[in-house]
Amino acid sequence: MGLDAELERLLAGASRLEKHPLARLISLVEQERDETRPRKAALFRHLAAHPETFPRRAAVIGVTGTPGSGKSSLIGRLALELLGSDAALRVAVLAIDPSSAVSGGALLGDRLRTHFPVGERRIFFRSQATQGDLGGVGRRTFAATRLLRHLFDLVFIETVGIGQSEIEVTQLSDTVVLVMQPLAGDHVQFLKAGVMEIPDVFVVNKCDEAALARRAAHELRSALAYAKIGGPGDDSEHRVFLTSAVTGRGVPELAAFLRTSTQPEDPDTQRRHELHFLRKAVAERYGRFGLDEVERAASSWPAGDATVYEEREAAVLEAIRARVR
């Protein structure tokens, strides 16, 4: 299936970073109904086939940390810093908030804490509700991220900050940033207990006062040393940043570090990420049944194949359905 006229129109607008067409495309890729899959596949095939218009260049930065650690405000400051530092840079933010289990509705409040210039196409902010995904970072996040990778240079994903999302976000990010409040060592406890994977960057936010910042840094460094995170030669020491979204302290340094240290995913990583979300898609429908089908399919994916994720997902689900029949 090729592009329909509507998709063509939306893609033309999105390539110029016009906000409404891009917003419509995100809504499209977020849909999980089987009948939208062919359109999504057509969209992603087109994106992959036109690297001159849609270079796949964005690095994805997952930002996690407990609610209240100031993730939104910090991302807001970082994005502004990045936009200001390079007039060609394009930044997208995908911020996730929890849905109510009772009504299914959600309050998406992260936008409140960012102040982006009006009419600036180089920055795009979108909220996402967790809906069914317990962890918050789910297949819809994965799909939106894949789209944004083609249009921007940096994509920030802000997690809900509790539970599964801490783990899931590593499956679609190139860099994971853990944001903490001064003197709140919960995450370090999680790290020690092995509940959480090791983040790439540690940020102690809300370091509005110098004395507080020093104490917080000391506490974090001793905890990291105790947890023996990287083993010998570990450089986690150099990946600790002290920031304040209020005063702007530490923001330029963190922005520069993220800019230079984060690389877009390579084909192997991309494949690993896709495999993760394919397993998830199958497990959501069939439980453990059929997971072997995923492995069988994955082993036969040729390297450098132009097949897009949606087509792989369709093939695997079809194979499983055939077995069920």
Place this chain on the structure above:
Amino acid sequence: MGTAIGPTPICCLNGTHDARKACIAEVVDGVATSYARGLDAATTQGYTAGMTRDDAHVLHAKDGSPTRDAPWIFRTYAGHTNVRASNALYRANLSRGQTGLSIAFDLPTQCGYSSDHPLAGPEIGKVGVPINTLDDFAILFQDIPIDEINTSMTINATSMWLLSLYVALAEQRGIDASKLQGTTQNDIIKEYLARGTYIFPPRQSMRLIVDMYEYCLRGIPRWNASNICSYHLQEAGATPTQELAFALATAMAVLDAIKERGGISHDDFERCVGRVSFFVNAGIRFVEEMCKMRAFGEMWDEITRDRYGVTNPKYRLFRYGVQVNSLGLTEEQPENNAWRILIETLGVTLSRDARCRALQLPTWNEALSLPRPWDQQWSLRLQQILAFETDLLEYPDLFAGSPVVASKVKALKEDAYTEIARMHEAGGALEAIESGYMKAALVRSQAERMARINEGDIVVVGRNKWTEGLPSPLLGGEDGGLFKVDPASAAETLEMLTASKSRRSQAEVDASLRALKDAAVAGTNLMPLSIRCAKAGVTTGEWSNTLREVFGEFRPATGVEGQQLRIEGARVDAVRRRADGWAAEHGMRPRLVVGKPGLDGHSNGSEMIAVAAKHAGFDVVYGGIRMTAAEIVQSAVEEDAAVLGLSVLSGSHLEIAGLVLDELERHGARDAIPVVLGGIVPDSDIPALKALGIRAIFTPRDFDLMDVMDRILDVIGAPHDAPEPRVASA
């Protein structure tokens, strides 16, 4: 001494009574002396000496002769269009027997923007008078004796600036500043919670307040530098306990900040405590409200004595003014509001020990529009009849000794002290603002109140009970019973601003602003420098921007996150099924972007809608207050909103709707994103809004939240799965 009948009056138990006696020594705020004299007499002859004679009901003057109290100060909250029109209104009100001024400023003035700022455009002169420079003040107070009149200014973030203009005006007229008397509202905490005209962060705002207390102590000793407001807390949904606790915690935060600054003697500190006054709300549950006022008095006396060691009882007196409740006034059968206002007035006047010192009443049509001069006159007449025709002011306190009242007051106090302790454990009032604790508590109370009205658990006559009635003849006449500001009147304000700017010395303007900025950085008192700015012809926007550069701007918590609406049942289920149906059709949940455009900060309505929409199954994006049309539309476009909801209470709905629709057009999303609007919209404006392209309009009449959701679902074309008879919304 004879035997006292009944329990000792409450006011004698806690020192309030002593405090009241002591106020013989000072007539505060121009209330006549017989008030205190009478109390003294009543004490000697009535309570203390024992009620052996039958004259415990008689109010005696100091010389033993029967007397009556002087009434409270009569005020009307007023100001609109421009300085010339407002000056005419004030002079007319004074000639009709009003005894004090209560000035309403327009939103740009309150938020620190001159009339020529882009955000100011649609708001100039709408909800109050626009003030840009000293020239405006000269006209506003023309032929009004500012050395005699008591002036209350409803101004907060820019209080220091407006007081500076007043002082500069006095100087211009050769009046000593020590003669000026009145109040700047200047309670920033409730601005973050309810009213929304804040500019600077909490700690910097508190610094401005403390600067003003410090300056007023010597410079303008009869001025109340701030007026702690529980009024707006009740409008935002506060229960009586929350009103007591949050207001008193705010007052404590102010006094703590003054103490922390240091540099003043304990005697001076006591005088500062004596200048703290309150602005309180009075709701329809008037017995409880009266008890609340008694609780306020007792608690303030106890707090100032025990926490701050204030020894002089007169400085521990709880001095308060009132505007009775506007929240409970209905758009339906609006004439009923006249009775509500009367009853609410009784709550703050009946009990002599807890009587207000100044009173301003809303008007019967406040839920419909801004009041006309006649509406204000009608409310003023109520006060005059109560004070002069009835025998109310002839008696000592009517409730002293009532075990019912005593017990109710005790219960309120206990609950309020518990809440205050909870807040202090969490770091005090400023911390509770920064963490969003207070805001969340208010949004929760408001949501509960709305839910109870929805369910008929709280009866509101004409709204959820006895809704059938004859049409009101009061809404007849040429103007339909409504007041509208002439949009052309802003031109005069802008012309005056240009003229004022061309007359002043730019060198002196620059120098005075530079001095202001340096002092802001250095931390020295900003009052004298602001007065210098006022005299130099600096504008409201210039003064505010200079401080914005140093202090930054603040955006507080919205309080809506994590909130649950406590209504369930068939109505909610039906609405949720429709939202689910839409979601199934579109492969995503319907998204509602709630926008609060412009400078109007009354965010309760938009917050309730946000919470209700989540409850109904929408994904809701709420960006808080003070957004431009362009910002709101950008949010709606980026979020691919199914519908954009605007909340406008300032009367600027036509202008704002136009701006928003133009912005949508620019994004090519005008057809894709329907717009609905809620606010104080007179029926006569509805056709114009519809013609512009607004798809649904909600007014205070639409109190049933699920009904509002249903109509929004209609706009986005959500399916009706199981047609059920719906209650039509008027």
